[in-house]
Amino acid sequence: MLTAIVLIDTEPNQIPEVAAQVANLDGVSEAYSVAGKCDLAAVVRVRDHEALADAIADGISKVPGVLRTETLIAFRTYSKVDLEQAFALGLE
Numbered sequence: 001m002l003t004a005i006v007l008i009d010t011e012p013n014q015i016p017e018v019a020a021q022v023a024n025l026d027g028v029s030e031a032y033s034v035a036g037k038c039d040l041a042a043v044v045r046v047r048d049h050e051a052l053a054d055a056i057a058d059g060i061s062k063v064p065g066v067l068r069t070e071t072l073i074a075f076r077t078y079s080k081v082d083l084e085q086a087f088a089l090g091l092e
Helices: 012-023 049-056 080-088
Strands: 002-010 028-033 040-046 066-073
Touching: 002 012, 002 049, 012 028, 012 040, 040 049, 049 066
Parallel strands: none
Antiparallel strands: 002 040, 002 066, 028 040
């Protein structure tokens, strides 16, 4: 499973509409409006690099109102929830 965080710049007057469309794309598990350098951040979870390319290049980038994307590919998860689940299974 691959996880990527996609930072999305949009037309300023289309943020909610773009977010709704992005959130409904295959592979996108969440979409957030954010403050900072970008307008939206989407979490993409897919099975392989081919599916990642489909989700971003053929999906997110083609949503009307999307100006630019930057993709951050996750290597490891350091979530407290994930660590607690691992310890519950007896893993260290």
